[in-house]
Structure formats: C-alpha cells, structure tokens
Amino acid sequence: MTTPLRLGIAGLGTVGIGVVKIIQAHADLLALRSGRPVEITAVSARDRGRNRDADISRYQWEPSAVDLARREDVDVFVELIGGDEGVAREAIEAALASGKDVVTANKALLAIHGQALAEAAEAAGRVIRFEAAVAGGIPVIKTLTESLAGNRIRRVMGVMNGTCNYILTRMQSAGLPYEAVFEEARALGYLEADPTLDVGGIDASHKLAILAAIAFGSRPAFDAVEIEGIERVSIDDINRAADMGYRIKLLGVAQMTGRGLEQRMSPCLVPADSPLGQLEGGTNMVVLEGDAVGQIVLRGAGAGEGPTASAVMSDIIEIARGVRLPTFGQPAAALARPTPARTAVPAAYYLRLTLIDKPGALAKVATVLGDSGISVDRMRQYGHAAGTAPVLIVTHKTTPDAIDHAIAALPGTGVIEGEPVELRIEEV
Amino acid sequence: MTTPLRLGIAGLGTVGIGVVKIIQAHADLLALRSGRPVEITAVSARDRGRNRDADISRYQWEPSAVDLARREDVDVFVELIGGDEGVAREAIEAALASGKDVVTANKALLAIHGQALAEAAEAAGRVIRFEAAVAGGIPVIKTLTESLAGNRIRRVMGVMNGTCNYILTRMQSAGLPYEAVFEEARALGYLEADPTLDVGGIDASHKLAILAAIAFGSRPAFDAVEIEGIERVSIDDINRAADMGYRIKLLGVAQMTGRGLEQRMSPCLVPADSPLGQLEGGTNMVVLEGDAVGQIVLRGAGAGEGPTASAVMSDIIEIARGVRLPTFGQPAAALARPTPARTAVPAAYYLRLTLIDKPGALAKVATVLGDSGISVDRMRQYGHAAGTAPVLIVTHKTTPDAIDHAIAALPGTGVIEGEPVELRIEEV
Numbered sequence: 001m002t003t004p005l006r007l008g009i010a011g012l013g014t015v016g017i018g019v020v021k022i023i024q025a026h027a028d029l030l031a032l033r034s035g036r037p038v039e040i041t042a043v044s045a046r047d048r049g050r051n052r053d054a055d056i057s058r059y060q061w062e063p064s065a066v067d068l069a070r071r072e073d074v075d076v077f078v079e080l081i082g083g084d085e086g087v088a089r090e091a092i093e094a095a096l097a098s099g100k101d102v103v104t105a106n107k108a109l110l111a112i113h114g115q116a117l118a119e120a121a122e123a124a125g126r127v128i129r130f131e132a133a134v135a136g137g138i139p140v141i142k143t144l145t146e147s148l149a150g151n152r153i154r155r156v157m158g159v160m161n162g163t164c165n166y167i168l169t170r171m172q173s174a175g176l177p178y179e180a181v182f183e184e185a186r187a188l189g190y191l192e193a194d195p196t197l198d199v200g201g202i203d204a205s206h207k208l209a210i211l212a213a214i215a216f217g218s219r220p221a222f223d224a225v226e227i228e229g230i231e232r233v234s235i236d237d238i239n240r241a242a243d244m245g246y247r248i249k250l251l252g253v254a255q256m257t258g259r260g261l262e263q264r265m266s267p268c269l270v271p272a273d274s275p276l277g278q279l280e281g282g283t284n285m286v287v288l289e290g291d292a293v294g295q296i297v298l299r300g301a302g303a304g305e306g307p308t309a310s311a312v313m314s315d316i317i318e319i320a321r322g323v324r325l326p327t328f329g330q331p332a333a334a335l336a337r338p339t340p341a342r343t344a345v346p347a348a349y350y351l352r353l354t355l356i357d358k359p360g361a362l363a364k365v366a367t368v369l370g371d372s373g374i375s376v377d378r379m380r381q382y383g384h385a386a387g388t389a390p391v392l393i394v395t396h397k398t399t400p401d402a403i404d405h406a407i408a409a410l411p412g413t414g415v416i417e418g419e420p421v422e423l424r425i426e427e428v
Numbered sequence: 429m430t431t432p433l434r435l436g437i438a439g440l441g442t443v444g445i446g447v448v449k450i451i452q453a454h455a456d457l458l459a460l461r462s463g464r465p466v467e468i469t470a471v472s473a474r475d476r477g478r479n480r481d482a483d484i485s486r487y488q489w490e491p492s493a494v495d496l497a498r499r500e501d502v503d504v505f506v507e508l509i510g511g512d513e514g515v516a517r518e519a520i521e522a523a524l525a526s527g528k529d530v531v532t533a534n535k536a537l538l539a540i541h542g543q544a545l546a547e548a549a550e551a552a553g554r555v556i557r558f559e560a561a562v563a564g565g566i567p568v569i570k571t572l573t574e575s576l577a578g579n580r581i582r583r584v585m586g587v588m589n590g591t592c593n594y595i596l597t598r599m600q601s602a603g604l605p606y607e608a609v610f611e612e613a614r615a616l617g618y619l620e621a622d623p624t625l626d627v628g629g630i631d632a633s634h635k636l637a638i639l640a641a642i643a644f645g646s647r648p649a650f651d652a653v654e655i656e657g658i659e660r661v662s663i664d665d666i667n668r669a670a671d672m673g674y675r676i677k678l679l680g681v682a683q684m685t686g687r688g689l690e691q692r693m694s695p696c697l698v699p700a701d702s703p704l705g706q707l708e709g710g711t712n713m714v715v716l717e718g719d720a721v722g723q724i725v726l727r728g729a730g731a732g733e734g735p736t737a738s739a740v741m742s743d744i745i746e747i748a749r750g751v752r753l754p755t756f757g758q759p760a761a762a763l764a765r766p767t768p769a770r771t772a773v774p775a776a777y778y779l780r781l782t783l784i785d786k787p788g789a790l791a792k793v794a795t796v797l798g799d800s801g802i803s804v805d806r807m808r809q810y811g812h813a814a815g816t817a818p819v820l821i822v823t824h825k826t827t828p829d830a831i832d833h834a835i836a837a838l839p840g841t842g843v844i845e846g847e848p849v850e851l852r853i854e855e856v
Contacts, residue, residue, distance in 0.1 A: 018720070026578065026580065032645065032758045032759075032762055034577075035754075137724060139567075139574075139576075142574060146567075146570060146746060147567030147570050147738075149745040150737070150740075150741025150744075151738055152454060217460065273706075275706075278701075278706065290738060292737055293728065294728065294734060295728065296566060296567070296726070297727040297728065298724070298727075299703065299724070299725040299726075299727070300723060307720065307722055309720055310575075313578025313720070314574055314576070314577055314578060317574070317577040322752070325749065326463075330461050331463075334460055
C-alpha cells in the first residue's frame with residue numbers, strides 16, 4: 001500500500017491548522033507508521049484570506065465543504081467545522097454517500113445524530129472515526145472500543161470539560177465566587193461563544209453520551225442525560241466540601257443498571273485525594289471500569305490545538321493503515337435502544353442547610369432525614385451570627401429519591417432559611 | 429466475516445485461565461464486537477490434571493505447545509507460557525512459520541528477541557500483538573502505536589512493576605525497612621520465583637525496552653537499559669525524601685537525545701503531589717509525552733488475572749476484526765539500530781551524606797560540590813548524636829557526570845562516613 005491517502009480538510013480553525021501542521025512537519029514519520037504517505041488534497045473554510053499559522057497555499061481551495069466532501073481526489077473527509085446541524089452534517093452525509101471515510105471532532109453531531117450516521121456509514125461501507133470528539137488528546141474512544149472490548153463495562157466516568165474544571169479549581173485556589181471566575185474565563189477566551197455549552201454541562205454531556213453508546217452497546221442518547229451545570233456551585237460549597245475532604249467536580253457518569261441506562265452530568269463531590277479530586281485546571285480525566293480490567297484512569301489535555309490534532313491524526317493514520325471499525329464498536333443495527341433511567345444508584349450525599357437558630361431546630365432536621373430513610377455519617381454546625389447557622393451533613397449511602405423527599409420536606413419544618421443545597425458524593 | 433476465529437492457548441496459569449473465563453462468559457459480546465465468534469480450539473499446559481478455575485474439558489488438549497502452534501485448526505496462537513527462551517520462543521516461531529497470528533504477554537521475549545520476531549512475522553505475513561506484555565490492563569501499547577502515531581514522542585516514563593511499588597509504598601506507610609517488606613511481599617506471593625526480576629528492575633526494564641522501541645522507532649534494546657533495582661532504597665531515604673516533598677519510585681524513563689537513546693530504570697524521586705508520586709500499592713502508571721499531545725497519563729492494574737486477560741483479549745479481538753499492525757508500529761526493516769546513550773539529560777539530584785561532626789566539615793562538602801559544578805537548591809542537616817550528622821542535599825539541575833564526579837570526590841574529604849547516597853529527581 002504505497003498509494004497516498006488523500007485528505008480533504010473542512011474547517012481551518014485551531015484544530016484544522018493543528019492537523020495541517022502535523023502533516024507538514026511529520027510527513028516521513030506518518031508515511032512510515034501508516035505504511036503510505038498521508039497527503040492533503042484540498043481544504044475548505046469560511047474565510048480563505050484569513051491569516052493562518054500554516055501555509056495552506058499548496059492545497060486546492062474548495063469554497064464549499066459539501067463540494068469538498070464529494071471530490072473524487074479525496075479519500076477521507078476530515079470535518080472540523082462543528083455544530084450538530086448545517087454544513088457539518090450535510091458535508092459528512094455527502095462524504096459517506098460518495099464513498100469517503102470520515103474523521104470528525106464533532107461531539108454534538110455524534111451525540112445527537114450518531115445512530116443515523118453510523119447507519120449511513122455502514123450502508124456505504126465507510127467508517128466514521130471521532131477520537132477527537134471526546135476529551136481531546138486522551139485516547140478514550142480507542143481504549144473503550146478496542147482495549148476494553150473484552151470487558152463488560154460497569155461504569156464510565158469523567159471530567160470532560162476543561163473550562164468547568166478550570167473555573168471550579170480557580171474558585172477554590174483564589175477564593176473567588178463563581179461569577180468572578182466566569183468573567184476571568186471569558187476574558188481568557190476559555191468559553192464557547194455560547195457559554196452555556198460549557199458551564200451548563202452540554203458539551204460534556206455530548207461526550208458522555210458518545211462514551212455511553214460505545215460502553216453499553218446502545219444508541220447515543222444525549223436527550224436522556226440528566227444535566228446540571230456548574231452555575232449554582234458556590235464558593236461556600238467548595239470551601240465546606242474541602243473542609244470535609246472533598247473537591248467539587250463537574251462529573252459525568254454513565255452506568256447500566258437493572259432499570260436501564262443512567263447518564264448524569266452534574267457537580268459532584270469526590271475525595272480530595274482521589275485521581276479525580278486531584279485534577280487541576282483545564283486537564284481532563286476519564287475513568288473506565290470493566291469487569292475484567294478493573295479501573296483504568298486516563299488523563300491529559302482535553303482541548304487545544306496539539307492534543308486535539310493528535311487525536312484527529314490517530315484516526316487518519318488508523319484509516320491509512322487499513323483499520324476499519326464499526327462506529328460505536330459494533331454493527332449499528334445491533335445497538336440497543338437504551339431505556340433511560342433516572343439516577344437510582346445509591347450514593348452518599350452532601351447537604352448544606354441554613355438553620356434558623358431556635359431550640360429544637362436541629363432535631364426537626366434530623367427527624368425529616370430519619371423519616372426519609374436517610375442516616376447521617378457526619379454533621380458539622382458552624383459558628384454563626386444573625387440568628388442562623390450553616391449546617392453541613394454528609395449522609396450514609398442513600399437513594400436520590402430519599403434525598404429528594406428530604407429536600408422537599410425540609411422547608412416545611414420552618415427551621416430552614418432558603419433552599420437546602422444537595423450534591424452527590426460519587427464513589428470513585 | 430462470520431467465520432469463527434479459532435484460538436490455541438498455550439499456558440493455563442492465572443492469565444491463561446483468565447482468558448478462558450472471559451471467552452466463556454462473554455461469547456455473545458465478543459462476537460458482536462469482533463464481527464465473528466471467538467472460539468478456543470485447543471489448549472496446552474504443563475499439567476493437564478491440575479485443578480483449574482475454569483472448565484477446559486471442552487477444548488482439545490495438546491501436550492506440546494509447539495504442536496499446538498502448528499495445528500491446522502488454529503488461526504491465532506496465544507502464548508502465555510513466558511520466558512525469553514525455550515518453549516515459548518520455539519512455539520511462537522512455529523506459529524508464525526505455519527501461518528498463524530500470535531498474541532503474547534511475554535515481555536522478556538519481546539524485549540530480547542523482538543526484532544527477530546518482528547522480522548519473522550513480516551516475512552510470514554502474520555502479526556504479533558502483545559498488549560499484555562506491558563503494564564497489564566493499561567492500554568499502553570495501543571496508545572503508543574496508534575493513538576500517538578501522529579506525534580514525535582519526547583519521553584516515555586512509568587512505574588511498571590507493581591511489586592516494587594507495593595514494597596516502596598508499604599515501607600513508607602508502615603515505616604518498615606526494605607528487608608521486612610520484601611519478606612512480607614514474598615509471603616503474599618507478590619514476588620516472581622526469581623525475585624531479582626522484580627526488585628532488580630529486570631521485569632520493568634523489559635517493558636521499558638518494548639515501549640522505547642515503539643516510541644522511537646528503534647529495535648528493542650533491553651541490553652542497553654541502565655538498570656538499578658530497589659534493593660538499596662532505605663527507609664531512611666524514603667522518610668527524608670518525604671520530608672522534602674518527594675516519593676521514591678522505581679521509575680523507567682526512555683528518551684531520545686542528540687547523543688542517542690537513553691533508557692534507565694532506577695529508584696527516582698518524584699514530587700509527592702504528582703500523579704506518579706501519588707501512585708500507591710501495586711498500581712501501574714505510564715506517562716507518554718508527544719510533541720502534539722503533550723502529556724498523557726495512563727493508570728491501572730499492572731498485573732493480575734482480569735487486567736492481564738483483558739489486554740490479551742483486546743489483541744485477540746483486534747485480530748478478529750481484521751486489524752493488522754506492524755509489530756513495533758512500523759516495518760521491522762525500518763526500525764533503527766539505536767545508539768545507546770548513557771544518561772546525560774540533566775536533572776536535580778538528592779544526596780544523603782553522613783557528615784562527621786568537626787569544624788569545617790560542611791565547607792569541605794560544599795567545596796567538592798562547587799568544584800563539580802553542582803549548585804545546591806536546598807540543604808538540611810539533621811540533629812545528631814555520636815559524632816555524625818545526616819545531611820540532605822537537593823541540587824539544582826546538574827548532569828549525571830557532575831554527580832558522579834562529586835560522589836567520587838566526597839570520601840576524599842575525610843568528613844564523610846560511609847558511601848553518599850544519590851538519587852535522581854526525575855522531572856514529571
């Protein structure tokens with residue numbers, strides 16, 4: 001196989017230019033490792049004239065990504081435009097229909113239309129690879145699809161949005177409230193144009209839905225992810241959790257239970273001395289648990305030019321080497337329609353209440369917890385002023401239903417000010 | 429492809445039985461993910477009658493591993509016997525010569541005879557896969573060969589012998605000397621029959637040589653690894669290092685420099701709060717650094733039935749899926765003969781001296797360090813009795829040659845009792 005593999009690259013932002021730079025810098029290495037030269041035939045982007053960090057004048061320019069996807073002199077269509085609708089989707093469909101393999105970093109598209117794309121790829125006898133869609137340079141798609149293929153997966157878990165992890169760790173280290181660090185992150189250019197994608201947990205949930213599909217052999221079901229962002233995480237909770245030996249992380253968890261597929265993305269407490277607890281700044285971490293392998297932890301840069309381009313290159317080299325894998329690790333027709341299940345796996349919970357300082361107040365709280373079937377592992381009442389006292393409770397393992405019951409009943413006691421805060425303590 | 433993939437498994441110890449159990453438990457899952465059934469045709473082991481944790485009566489019994497490797501009804505020969513010579517090697521050669529693919533967990537064989545085996549596989553048009561040979565369930569072979577194939581690798585580093593990490597972390601947590609924990613580990617069955625393989629750093633060096641070959645596109649060169657085991661690590665050094673914010677790990681490091689390929693396996697200091705520093709017990713960790721991806725950290729169980737069998741299964745499924753990769757990630761003929769280089773990359777060093785308590789003693793030590801071109805970052809002299817005082821020094825970055833020079837000159841000062849201890853502080 002010394003025929004070159006010919007690429008058409010659509011999207012020349014940070015990642016696209018990163019890919020161009022690797023192909024230009026490492027041509028010999030890539031040819032050696034791929035068994036054939038890897039070449040760029042043509043490129044496409046919104047603005048041809050824009051100043052870019054790589055020379056693209058040697059490639060043919062294609063004004064339309066869809067036309068690029070259909071070119072006869074392209075073997076692999078590399079989609080780095082983004083977005084779950086519009087030109088990215090249209091171009092990928094065009095590429096498959098005209099017999100090209102596809103490499104993409106588009107998590108939203110795969111999380112939402114993954115099943116249709118997997119079916120289209122199979123019908124066309126082509127492959128779609130998407131290592132860069134989840135956790136940047138961390139090889140989590142390959143590890144799940146290939147390295148753990150002999151395992152029944154128990155749980156997939158991870159911190160997969162670097163911006164949220166940056167905000168949470170920066171709040172703690174600088175002692176700043178959410179709003180202040182959010183503005184810092186915006187000024188540093190860490191946030192998406194629509195910041196809800198980051199801080200609202202959407203972006204990380206796209207990634208979780210993709211991992212869950214591979215892990216559990218089911219159709220991607222982004223709609224079924226229970227999502228809560230980091231907007232309501234307060235510096236108070238970060239500090240109190242630290243007092244109790246925990247860190248707060250935006251954690252995605254997917255697991256198959258007897259009731260169905262649980263997928264949740266939410267701020268959780270994890271032990272401060274666990275690998276997840278120790279994860280600082282924009283770094284990502286994915287934890288994979290299989291019945292044979294036990295627990296595997298993968299850590300690395302979740303975004304950025306080099307790491308994301310590295311993941312795109314691994315897909316391109318895989319195709320160049322003649323490796324052809326089913327999109328989500330098994331035939332599309334065999335992917336189950338998952339039964340989405342609301343979180344029911346028991347866990348310990350962290351509760352923070354503002355107690356009104358009057359005789360019998362704590363007894364009333366304890367009674368509500370007891371009536372909800374919740375037993376308390378640790379409780380701390382902090383020094384107080386102005387007639388109220390902050391109270392922290394770490395429960396023993398209990399069900400989300402029991403917690404909901406208690407949270408609903410607590411205001412009725414008349415001894416609580418405002419809303420109680422509850423955060424799940426995920427076992428890691 | 430619905431033709432079953434037929435396996436011949438040689439070696440029914442812990443790992444072999446682990447593989448049998450996965451194939452029996454997950455037949456449907458494996459067929460779905462592989463695109464074809466995965467079946468065991470025949471097995472071979474030293475003792476047919478031995479009580480085993482899985483029913484092997486349904487498979488044909490082959491008294492000789494070499495005969496098993498040549499059977500017409502076997503597609504993949506799975507070698508789980510071990511050893512760098514003898515029947516394992518002979519059987520693998522027989523398998524390749526008779527047109528079988530090979531899956532093995534044999535690190536010694538690959539580290540020592542990897543080039544010859546890669547050439548034999550290529551000549552026969554077959555593949556050899558060996559994910560289980562390095563770091564058990566951690567997918568480091570696949571990550572290096574495939575996920576990071578778009579990177580020029582800068583450095584590969586890791587804790588790859590769980591027994592040594594168990595001994596070192598147990599010494600620290602229990603405050604016990606090396607000899608006591610060594611005996612504990614032996615009683616627990618953690619040590620190889622020849623414990624030098626573990627504590628002498630041999631086993632971990634086999635793994636390092638394999639990783640270096642893939643990372644740097646060179647022939648495996650186990651002979652060129654600078655090896656030092658953990659036998660001379662004292663509880664004193666563990667405690668002193670902890671005082672200074674470090675942990676001692678048996679760390680393998682491979683990096684390509686202008687002078688050649690540096691491969692070293694030695695007890696090193698790493699920051700206590702780094703992922704490597706936080707690694708407890710028998711867990712393994714591999715750190716991979718590439719020019720695009722930055723740093724990737726992989727963590728998991730480095731040994732044991734399930735994790736190792738999981739890695740073996742990933743190779744089997746890869747072959748079942750029709751994936752065919754060159755042994756060390758590129759054609760065998762293109763693997764460079766590495767120029768082995770003695771460690772020259774500068775680092776900070778930890779020195780421990782026993783200073784004889786007389787006027788001007790410390791000045792004499794400082795003079796030797798200065799004359800060797802070494803500058804001191806931190807120094808501590810501990811309280812003392814009986815006319816000598818322990819002195820700890822953390823140097824600024826310096827060369828191994830400068831350290832050797834100082835170590836050779838220090839006894840000549842007449843103010844040092846015994847041998848100075850020096851340990852490299854690896855930058856992680």
